[in-house]
Every structure is written in C-alpha cells, then in structure tokens.
Amino acid sequence: MTNIIDRRVLMRALIVLVVAAAASIAFGAWGSPAVASTVDTAVAHASAVSSETVATAPQVDTITQTAVEPDEEIGTNRYVQQFINGIVFGLLLALASVGLSLIYGTTGLSNFAHGEQVSLGAMLTFFFATQQPVSLPFVPVEFTIGWPLIPSALAAIALAAGTGWLQDKFLWSPLRRRKVSIVQQMIVSIGLSLAMLNFIQWWFGAERRRISTSIDTRIDMGVFTIGQTTLWSVAIAIICLAAVAYFLLRTRTGRATRAVSDNPALASASGIRVEKVVRLVWIMATGLAAVGGILLALYDNAAAFDVGARLLLLMFAAVTLGGLGQAFGALVGSLVIGVAVEMSTLWLGTDLKYAVALGILILVLLVRPQGILGRAERVG
Amino acid sequence: MTDVFADVAHEPGAKKPDPIVIADHVHRHFGGLTAVDVEHFEVQRHAITALIGPNGAGKSTFFNLLTGFDKPQTGEWQFNGHSLVGTSPAKIARAGKVRTFQLTKALNRxxxxxxxxxxxxxxxxxxxxxxxxxxxxxxxxxxxxxxxxxxxxxxxxxxxxxxxxxxLSGGQRKLLEMARALMSDPEMIMLDEPMAGVNPALTESLLDHIVELRDEGKTILFVEHDMHMVRRISDWVVVMAEGSIIAEGPPNTVMSNTAVQDAYLGAHHDTDLSEDAS
Amino acid sequence: MDIVLDALGTMMAPATAAFALAAIGLNFHFGLTGLLNMGHAGFMLLGMYGYGISTQHGAPIWMALIIAIIAATIFGLLLGWPTLKLRGDYLAIATISAAELVRYLGRSNTLQGLTGGSTGIRGNDFKFTFEELSPLPDENITILFWTNHGTKSSSWWLMIVAWVFVALFALLFWQLARSPWGRVLKGIREDEDAVRSLGKNVYSYKMQALVLGGVIGALGGVIWALGASVQPDSMGRPTTFWLWTILLLGGAATVFGPILGSMIFWMSLVIIKGLASAFIPSSVLSPVEIEPFSLVLVGIALMCLVIFRPQGILGNKRELAFND
Structure with a gap:
C-alpha cells in the first residue's frame, strides 16, 4: 500500500519537474535572442548570485561576488542561468524544508522557529570560522577561534542538532505529554522564534557576516556559469537529501518515521516508539536546517541573523506546495519555489522575488490545498 | 408502531409506506477504496430506524453523506421530497434534519x-x-x-x-447534544452512536428520551454498535457491510439473517450477536 | 523615578493605544472565533497605506479612513475566500504569507511612486488632515510630569483620539460578544462542525469575523502611522507576534484583555530597557544589545504565557483560551 503511494508520489514529482523544465526551456528559447546583447543580463545575473541582497541590515563586508566579470556572462543564456540558480537555491531550501515537513508530519506542529535553526547553523559557523574576535552573550570577554571552514561547519551542525535534541527533550516532548493543543504549541514555536531571532541578533549583531573569505571561481558550462563552491554545496545538498531519502525508504527507523507520519496512534499501537522517532526527527530536522543555513550563507556570500526568518515563509510555501507533512513533497516544493523565485527576477524586480513565492503559496491554497503530492482527504 | 412495517419486505432497499428520506445510488470512495455503495434506501417517518453493521461497514460515512458533512461521488437523496444533493450541512439542518456526533461536540467553553x-x-x-x-x-x-x-x-x-x-460527564454531554438538537424543532434527528461513552446509569434515561421523541412525532435514525439498544428501541433495522446495505428487517428477526451473521462473523469472530456487541 | 514616569507615559502613549486597538481586532479573530490570523500586521499596514496614500492624493480625512477600511475589507475577503474552508493551520500560513506579501509589495521599487518603497511615506505627507482637526494649541503642553506636543505627531490630540477609538471598539466587542452573533462565533471557536449541524453558515460567520477584526486592525495601523510614519518594515512579522503576546497576556476573549495586555507589554519593554541600561554594565550588555535582549524576553514571555497561563491575566480559568 505505502509502496504504491510512494511510486505515485514520485511519478507526480517527476511530471512536475519535467513540466517546469520544459516551460523554462521554452521560455529560454523564446527569449534568448533578444536578451543576449542586453547589458541588463549581467545585472540580473549578478544580483541573483548574491541572492538576498535586499537586506535591510547594513552590509559590512563588501560583496565582491557581485562583480563577476561580464565577459563570462556573454555566452550564457539568462533563462537557463536563472533556472540553474533556481534549482541550486531550491536544493538548499529543501534541506531546511524537508526537516520542517518531517516535524509537521510526525507531530502536527507547524514550527515557526525553524527559520531560526537555519540562521543558527550559518551564524555558529561564522562564530567558529571567523578571524575576527567573537564573544558570548553576557560574557564581556573577546576571543578568536578562527577554525577552518569545514570543522567550523561540522561543529555548528552538531551544536544545531543538539539544540533540536534539547528543544524536544525539554520543551516539545513535555508539551506533548501534557497534551497541550497543537495551536498552543504553534504559538509556543512563535515565541521561541521571536526569542531565538533576537538572541542571535544580540549575540552576533545585525550585520551580514561572511563565513568564508575565499572568492568563488566560476566555471563556464556553455549556456550558464556556476561557482565552484556552489557546485560543492549542491553536491553536499544532494548527498544529504539522498541520505534522508535512503533513511526514510530503506531503514527500519525511517519506515517507522513514515508510519508515525501516517498515523501516530496506529504506529504507537503497533509497537513503534513514537517519542523516540520524534526525538530523532527533531535532531535530523535541526541538523539539516543548519546544513541548509551554512550552504546558503556560502551561496549568498554572507548571512545575517535573520537569514532563516526570511526563508521561513519560503519553506512553508515549499512544504504546502508539496503537501503538508510529505517529506518528498517538501523537496519537490522547494525546487519549484526555488525555480519560481529565481526565474521571477527575469520579469520582476529582485526585491519582489520572495513575494512571488508567497503568491504561489496563496494560489496553491486556492486551487489545491493538499499540495501537489498530497491526498485530498488529508485537508478535511 | 411496528404495524406500519407489516407490509414492508425484509430485504435491502425495501420500500416504506411513508418515507421521509429516500436515497438512490449513493457512492463514495476514497482513492481506490469504496466506503459507501448504497443502491436504494428509505427511512420511515415517525419511526426509529437503526443503522448497524460491523466496523468499517461505512455506516458513519453514509451518515455523513446524508447530513451533508461529506459529499458522495454519485448519488441522489431527498428529504421530505426535496433533493439534498450538494446541500450544505447547515441548510440540511435548517430543513429540519439535525444530527449529533459520535464524539460528542458539546461546546466546552x-x-x-x-x-x-x-x-x-x-x-x-x-x-x-x-x-x-x-x-x-x-x-x-x-x-x-x-x-x-x-x-x-x-x-x-x-x-x-x-x-x-x-x-459535564460524557453521558450528560450526549444528553446536552440531543437537547440542543431539539432546540430548532427538527422533524428528523440523526444520532451517531448515542450510547458511545455513556455510563450505564444514564443509558436507560437516554433510551426513554429517544422513544419519547418518536412518540412526539419525530423521526429518528441512529448508528449504533450496542445491540441491546438496537433491540430495545428500534422499529426497523438496516444492516450495512462493506459499504452496502445487506439486510433490513424488524429488530427481532434481522439478526438471524445469514448474510448479517456472515458479515459480522467475517469481520470479527469473537462478536457474540446475542449479547451486547459494543 | 524616571523609569516609572517613562513607563507610565508609555502606558498612555498613542502607540500603546494603536496596539490595543489592533489587538481588539485580533480578539475578534482568535478570542471569539478561534481564527489563527498570523498576518494581522498586514491588515495594519494596508490600513496605513490606504490612509496615507489617499491623503497624499488629496482625500479628506473621512474618505482616507473609509479607503483604509475598504482596503482591509478587500484583503480580508481575498484572504478568507480560499482559506476559511481549510484547517486552521492553513489559515495561519496563508495570513502570515499574505501579510508579508503586502509588505514586500509595499517596499518594492516597483511601487515606489505609490508607497514610497522601503522608506515609506513621511509623516508630513499624510498627517496634516488629522492635525488640522486638533482643538489643542500648536505647542508643547505639560500635564503633570509628561510633556507632549499638542497636535503634532505623537501628541496629546492623537492620544485622546486613539484612546477614544480603543474605548469605542472595546464597547463594540463587549456588545457583540454577548449578542447571538457573538454566540455563533464562540460556537465556531469550540467546534465548527457542531455549529454547522445546528444550521449556521459557518463560512459566512468566519468571514464576517475576519473582515471585522481586520478592519479594526487597519484602524489600529492608521493610529500607529499618525504617531510615527507609514513604514512597511515596521509592520513585519514581529508586529503580529507582539500583538499575539499582547492578546494572550491580557486574556483572549475578554473585553479589557487587549488593552491591559498592550499597556503591560509596552510598559515592561520600557522598564526592561531602563533597568538593563541602569544596572547591567555596557561591557556585558552594550546599548545596541538591549533592544534584542528585551525582545528575547518577550519571546520567552510569550512561550511561558501560552504554556502556563493560556487564559492570560483577565481570562476565566474555565474558559481557557485554547481548546483541549
């Protein structure tokens, strides 16, 4: 039974991706001749590379990345380029939204503090990696850690996943045991998000921080270019997502996780230790969010305390689009949102690209609230 | 009261002398799973009709369809001669057909x-x-x-x-829900498992209330697991299994029908039909 | 002593009244009907834009207010149409997204000519119609320990008008909450299906509540703007979350809950900041860190409230703010 549904889900996912790709290529073929010579190309591209530059926070570190040599751009097709950017962004977003979806699936909680988990990953990496002196909140001592990027990132992921464990053990699990309603839990998560967001700002300040000082060399792929670091990021994201997929489909605990998602009462009755599964999901979700945050910080060259907060609604859009609580749906949803967001900059101002995602979200709620991959009966 | 049923055939989809509800070809499936597939169904006015069947027989789904809380893929049904296809639950209630719920929906606060x-x-x-x-x-x-x-x-x-x-206690909530349903003077009351979660002390008074309502001229249709209740108060019993109606008849004879016994035994072997099956 | 005076001054400030008013709107949504509106700031912002832009284009004050109300009404209708038939958490996600959508559109360069982009609309461009109505002298006035301008910006005049509005809408809430209309809403809060089974058109009632609460939110936004300016980023998600904190602090579904909540909320922010800058050395907590530090406390307060005292200060213990 579950296998049939999985296959159907994957089929639909495939169809959606193929249609999206076909549409973008069609647009590309139709639009490229007129565009190739416009100077506008470089501008659109550059601002897309530095993804979220509409930051309200002052940018302390100058972003050299935006000054990509224009001669590299001439051979590129900006539709293809934006599509690729969208896929990259979508993959990174997926790291965060898959976790959000897993938490929703297993506990029913729409976790509004998930964005802060993303920021936490990025900012903790900065904390370990930066050559500047850092300090802890309330402790007036400055020190420098300055580890290389990879150990810093690993430490940040471990710490972030630790916050997931802590949260579930000392906050969410007791709340579930007290049978606190899901609405109440959701508002608790809003409080947590408010507290964490401001805690991170208090700790690291409002400036955009760079976690890597090296400049990304761009590789020319003919119709588009892509940064070397970005390629690595994509590889890491794909490996992580594949690992999650393997975990969910092939391992015992993963199957238990899906069983809990489907029907917690039934899962519990059939001997699955729901609390243990949920604890694991929290650790996984927060860890993945941290990975997403770090990779996004590399992709965008910098991250501020509110990087995750800005992405939260995009994650919700992705998760809703894919069908609330469906882990694979979240992946497909993220890719669609990623592509939509990046492609939209071809027609709209870059400061409107997140608005596009929210527009899609509202549209989805209008026509197909169960999401692309969800089953109609779930909405009830 | 059972007199009106004297000429009614003991078969699924039997015609009643004065039906208040008539349903035809009601079909509801979830994905590939057929939940309800009822060819013809009538409810006699001013009588107590019981809708029974093993777990998963589609009773509750059928009940939801009749009250507008769920929509079938195909089918037609009418109440008092008015078609109710596509009518919202609120309008059905205003038309004089009020329901209660299996999990009591007293408005707690x-x-x-x-x-x-x-x-x-x-x-x-x-x-x-x-x-x-x-x-x-x-x-x-x-x-x-x-x-x-x-x-x-x-x-x-x-x-x-x-x-x-x-x-309030569980039983009191059931009573409250029933009393609340009567506030709008409905012609027909649909009770979804009125005995579920009611303590024995309250059961008798609840049964008396239902009989009293019929004697006042209301029509009652209820879904129930509790065989004791079915036998004691119902005038007519409709048995569902696997989404369809498999038998109809007066409470004393319908349980001896072999199709009914097969349905129950097929569903769970340990059910003792002669006693309380809840 | 300064802290106490500051705190008491904040309690009466127009901004406090603006948030109390918006929280009354949210009380119609959540307290009465149980709607999870997580985008209340969007209603406020639309009210601000409706008022500010129409005044800029020469509308008299009454017309500007009507336009603000219409903007919020349309927003509520558009928002409720797809989402009110769905489960509650969808409404939460849809409202928060729609509110952010409004903010993104408002601050975008595309609409700069209309909304002023991310800088918004300056106070001087839209406050004059309101300030012309002021019967108070055009100078600073000191009453007891507090000095405010008579008519300009965050003035005594605005303070009076703002609290009159708050009082009027609190009265409206009181009247409606005890009417049969309010009873249907409370029924919906408890269990939609039960209310449906009793013959009430649940969808229509939810829509009425959403629009009414949204309009009140928009008026709250107008008052806020009259004391500050139309600035899209001041109406982001944190604003909505503060409103929730205010409502839950005072007590959802109560008449005075939003008012008391708003007073305590703003007062405690002033007190926390005052105490922190007075007693914590700046090497431990620098001045720029005080703001986020106090908001961390707000977040924690919200969590604790929801967990330990969901009925708030004024709420009835038996009539909790949440379903079991």
Missing amino acids: MTVIENMRLGAAEQRGENFFNALVPGLWRSREQEITKKAESLLKRFKLYEKRDDYAGS
Whole structure:
C-alpha cells in the first residue's frame, strides 16, 4: 500500500519537474535572442548570485561576488542561468524544508522557529570560522577561534542538532505529554522564534557576516556559469537529501518515521516508539536546517541573523506546495519555489522575488490545498 | 408502531409506506477504496430506524453523506421530497434534519444554557447588524431561553444550566447534544452512536428520551454498535457491510439473517450477536 | 523615578493605544472565533497605506479612513475566500504569507511612486488632515510630569483620539460578544462542525469575523502611522507576534484583555530597557544589545504565557483560551 503511494508520489514529482523544465526551456528559447546583447543580463545575473541582497541590515563586508566579470556572462543564456540558480537555491531550501515537513508530519506542529535553526547553523559557523574576535552573550570577554571552514561547519551542525535534541527533550516532548493543543504549541514555536531571532541578533549583531573569505571561481558550462563552491554545496545538498531519502525508504527507523507520519496512534499501537522517532526527527530536522543555513550563507556570500526568518515563509510555501507533512513533497516544493523565485527576477524586480513565492503559496491554497503530492482527504 | 412495517419486505432497499428520506445510488470512495455503495434506501417517518453493521461497514460515512458533512461521488437523496444533493450541512439542518456526533461536540467553553441557545433557529440577532441593536433580538432571546430551560428540565440538566459544558460527564454531554438538537424543532434527528461513552446509569434515561421523541412525532435514525439498544428501541433495522446495505428487517428477526451473521462473523469472530456487541 | 514616569507615559502613549486597538481586532479573530490570523500586521499596514496614500492624493480625512477600511475589507475577503474552508493551520500560513506579501509589495521599487518603497511615506505627507482637526494649541503642553506636543505627531490630540477609538471598539466587542452573533462565533471557536449541524453558515460567520477584526486592525495601523510614519518594515512579522503576546497576556476573549495586555507589554519593554541600561554594565550588555535582549524576553514571555497561563491575566480559568 505505502509502496504504491510512494511510486505515485514520485511519478507526480517527476511530471512536475519535467513540466517546469520544459516551460523554462521554452521560455529560454523564446527569449534568448533578444536578451543576449542586453547589458541588463549581467545585472540580473549578478544580483541573483548574491541572492538576498535586499537586506535591510547594513552590509559590512563588501560583496565582491557581485562583480563577476561580464565577459563570462556573454555566452550564457539568462533563462537557463536563472533556472540553474533556481534549482541550486531550491536544493538548499529543501534541506531546511524537508526537516520542517518531517516535524509537521510526525507531530502536527507547524514550527515557526525553524527559520531560526537555519540562521543558527550559518551564524555558529561564522562564530567558529571567523578571524575576527567573537564573544558570548553576557560574557564581556573577546576571543578568536578562527577554525577552518569545514570543522567550523561540522561543529555548528552538531551544536544545531543538539539544540533540536534539547528543544524536544525539554520543551516539545513535555508539551506533548501534557497534551497541550497543537495551536498552543504553534504559538509556543512563535515565541521561541521571536526569542531565538533576537538572541542571535544580540549575540552576533545585525550585520551580514561572511563565513568564508575565499572568492568563488566560476566555471563556464556553455549556456550558464556556476561557482565552484556552489557546485560543492549542491553536491553536499544532494548527498544529504539522498541520505534522508535512503533513511526514510530503506531503514527500519525511517519506515517507522513514515508510519508515525501516517498515523501516530496506529504506529504507537503497533509497537513503534513514537517519542523516540520524534526525538530523532527533531535532531535530523535541526541538523539539516543548519546544513541548509551554512550552504546558503556560502551561496549568498554572507548571512545575517535573520537569514532563516526570511526563508521561513519560503519553506512553508515549499512544504504546502508539496503537501503538508510529505517529506518528498517538501523537496519537490522547494525546487519549484526555488525555480519560481529565481526565474521571477527575469520579469520582476529582485526585491519582489520572495513575494512571488508567497503568491504561489496563496494560489496553491486556492486551487489545491493538499499540495501537489498530497491526498485530498488529508485537508478535511 | 411496528404495524406500519407489516407490509414492508425484509430485504435491502425495501420500500416504506411513508418515507421521509429516500436515497438512490449513493457512492463514495476514497482513492481506490469504496466506503459507501448504497443502491436504494428509505427511512420511515415517525419511526426509529437503526443503522448497524460491523466496523468499517461505512455506516458513519453514509451518515455523513446524508447530513451533508461529506459529499458522495454519485448519488441522489431527498428529504421530505426535496433533493439534498450538494446541500450544505447547515441548510440540511435548517430543513429540519439535525444530527449529533459520535464524539460528542458539546461546546466546552460555553455554558450549558449558551449551548442550548445556539441550537435555536430564527434568532435575528445572529445577523451582524441586528446584533448591534439589542432591541431587535431581546424578546426572541427570552423565548429561546424559556424553551431551552424546559428542555434542560426534561433532560435533567437544569441544575447544570450555568456550568461550562466541558465540566459535564460524557453521558450528560450526549444528553446536552440531543437537547440542543431539539432546540430548532427538527422533524428528523440523526444520532451517531448515542450510547458511545455513556455510563450505564444514564443509558436507560437516554433510551426513554429517544422513544419519547418518536412518540412526539419525530423521526429518528441512529448508528449504533450496542445491540441491546438496537433491540430495545428500534422499529426497523438496516444492516450495512462493506459499504452496502445487506439486510433490513424488524429488530427481532434481522439478526438471524445469514448474510448479517456472515458479515459480522467475517469481520470479527469473537462478536457474540446475542449479547451486547459494543 | 524616571523609569516609572517613562513607563507610565508609555502606558498612555498613542502607540500603546494603536496596539490595543489592533489587538481588539485580533480578539475578534482568535478570542471569539478561534481564527489563527498570523498576518494581522498586514491588515495594519494596508490600513496605513490606504490612509496615507489617499491623503497624499488629496482625500479628506473621512474618505482616507473609509479607503483604509475598504482596503482591509478587500484583503480580508481575498484572504478568507480560499482559506476559511481549510484547517486552521492553513489559515495561519496563508495570513502570515499574505501579510508579508503586502509588505514586500509595499517596499518594492516597483511601487515606489505609490508607497514610497522601503522608506515609506513621511509623516508630513499624510498627517496634516488629522492635525488640522486638533482643538489643542500648536505647542508643547505639560500635564503633570509628561510633556507632549499638542497636535503634532505623537501628541496629546492623537492620544485622546486613539484612546477614544480603543474605548469605542472595546464597547463594540463587549456588545457583540454577548449578542447571538457573538454566540455563533464562540460556537465556531469550540467546534465548527457542531455549529454547522445546528444550521449556521459557518463560512459566512468566519468571514464576517475576519473582515471585522481586520478592519479594526487597519484602524489600529492608521493610529500607529499618525504617531510615527507609514513604514512597511515596521509592520513585519514581529508586529503580529507582539500583538499575539499582547492578546494572550491580557486574556483572549475578554473585553479589557487587549488593552491591559498592550499597556503591560509596552510598559515592561520600557522598564526592561531602563533597568538593563541602569544596572547591567555596557561591557556585558552594550546599548545596541538591549533592544534584542528585551525582545528575547518577550519571546520567552510569550512561550511561558501560552504554556502556563493560556487564559492570560483577565481570562476565566474555565474558559481557557485554547481548546483541549
């Protein structure tokens, strides 16, 4: 039974991706001749590379990345380029939204503090990696850690996943045991998000921080270019997502996780230790969010305390689009949102690209609230 | 009372002399799973009809379809000669067919009397603009309150008048829900497992209330697991299994039908049909 | 002593009244009807834009207010149409997204000519119609310990008007909550299906509540703007979350809950900041860190409230703010 549904889900996912790709290529073929010579190309591209530059926070570190040599751009097709950017962004977003979806699936909680988990990953990496002196909140001592990027990132992921464990053990699990309603839990998560967001700002300040000082060399792929670091990021994201997929489909605990998602009462009755599964999901979700945050910080060259907060609604859009609580749906949803967001900059101002995602979200709620991959009966 | 059923055939989809509800070809499936597939179904006016069947027989789904809480893929059904296809639950209720729920839906954080008042029809103050002018609804409110109080007395809930509904026991909530349903003077009352979660002390009075309602001229259709109740108060029993109606008949004879026994035994072997099956 | 005076001054400030008013709107949504509107700031912002832009284009004050109300009404209708038939958490996600959508559109360069982009609309461009109506002298006035301008910006005049509005809408809430209309809403809060089974059109009632609460939110936004300016980023998600904190602090579904909540909320922010800058050395907590530090406390307060005292200060213990 579950296998049939999985296959159907994957089929639909495939169809959606193929249609999206076909549409973008069609647009590309139709639009490229007129565009190739416009100077506008470089501008659109550059601002897309530095993804979220509409930051309200002052940018302390100058972003050299935006000054990509224009001669590299001439051979590129900006539709293809934006599509690729969208896929990259979508993959990174997926790291965060898959976790959000897993938490929703297993506990029913729409976790509004998930964005802060993303920021936490990025900012903790900065904390370990930066050559500047850092300090802890309330402790007036400055020190420098300055580890290389990879150990810093690993430490940040471990710490972030630790916050997931802590949260579930000392906050969410007791709340579930007290049978606190899901609405109440959701508002608790809003409080947590408010507290964490401001805690991170208090700790690291409002400036955009760079976690890597090296400049990304761009590789020319003919119709588009892509940064070397970005390629690595994509590889890491794909490996992580594949690992999650393997975990969910092939391992015992993963199957238990899906069983809990489907029907917690039934899962519990059939001997699955729901609390243990949920604890694991929290650790996984927060860890993945941290990975997403770090990779996004590399992709965008910098991250501020509110990087995750800005992405939260995009994650919700992705998760809703894919069908609330469906882990694979979240992946497909993220890719669609990623592509939509990046492609939209071809027609709209870059400061409107997140608005596009929210527009899609509202549209989805209008026509197909169960999401692309969800089953109609779930909405009830 | 059973006289009216004298000429009714003991077969699925039997025609009744004076049907209040008629359903035809009602089909509901979830994905590939057929939940309800009823060819023909009639409910006799002024009688108590029981809808029984093993777990997963589609009783509750059928019940939801009849009350507008779920929509079938195909089918037609009418109430008092009016088609109810595509009608919202609220309109069905206003047409005079009110239901209760298996998991009692007492409005916990409202007082018992407020619960009752909410059941009333034709309160102009429920319109936003009228609500701003108390003069328009005050006198109707008094009528409603009077009626609510007399119903509460009848259902022995009057002492709980100003308590929050959430503080009532399971059985009291069932009574409250039934009393609330009566506030709008419905012609037909549909009870979804009225005995579920009711303690034995209250069972008898609940049964008496249902019989009393029939004697006042209301039509009652209920879904139930409790065989004792079915046998004691129902005038006619309809048995469902795997989404379809497999047998109909008076309570004393329908359980001896082999199709019914097969359905029950096929579903769970340990069910003793001669005794309480809840 | 300064802290106490500051705190008491904040309690009466127009901004406090603006948030109390918006929280009354939210009380119609959540307290009465149980709607999870997580985008209340969007209603406020639309009210601000409706008022500010129409005044800029020469509308008299009454017309500007009507336009603000219409903007919020349309927003509520558009928002409720797809989402009110769905489960509650969908409404939460849809409202928060729609509110952010409004903010993104408002601050975008595309609409700069209309909304002023991310800088918004300056106070001087839209406050004059309101300030012309002021009967108070055009100078600083000191009453007891507090000095405010008579008519300009965050003035005594605005303070009076703002609190009159708050009082009027609190009265409206009181009247509606005890009417049969309010009873249906409370029924919906408890269990939609039960209310449906009693013959009420649940969808229509939810829509009425959403629009009414949204309009009140928009008026709250107008008052806020009259004391500050129309600035899209001041109406982001944190604003909505503060409103929730205010409502839950005072007590959802109560008449005075939003007012008391708003007073305590703003007062405690002033007190926390005052105490922190007075007693914690700046090497431990620098001045720029005080703001986020106090908001961390707000977040924690919200969590604790929801967990330990969901009925708030004024709420009835038996009539909790949440379903079991």
